[in-house]
Amino acid sequence: MHYDRYMPVEIHTKKATGDEASADKVEFDLPYEVNGAIAQVIQTADDEVDATGLKVDIDGKKVTVEVDSLAENDIVTILATK
Numbered sequence: 001m002h003y004d005r006y007m008p009v010e011i012h013t014k015k016a017t018g019d020e021a022s023a024d025k026v027e028f029d030l031p032y033e034v035n036g037a038i039a040q041v042i043q044t045a046d047d048e049v050d051a052t053g054l055k056v057d058i059d060g061k062k063v064t065v066e067v068d069s070l071a072e073n074d075i076v077t078i079l080a081t082k
Contacts, residue, residue: 009080010080012030012063012078013075013077014026014075015075015076016071016074016075016076018072021070021071024066024067026070027065029061030061030080033061033082034080034082035082037058037063037079039054039065039076041054041076044071054066
């Protein structure tokens with residue numbers, strides 16, 4: 001039996017800047033192309049994990065995470081798979 005295996009490549013984390021918070025999105029420029037990414041946001045104001053309202057777009061080496069409500073210094077993390 002043959003099946004595709006998707007292995008985790010790396011975890012990338014950024015703190016949202018004021019401009020990113022205003023746009024409600026964070027962009028990651030990765031050194032490699034990925035075929036999947038899982039996102040998580042930690043809202044620093046209340047140390048809560050936001051698992052709602054996340055949208056991940058992948059365009060080659062660029063991964064964009066859109067959030068319904070993003071504040072400056074919120075921590076955005078992606079697990080990129082290849």
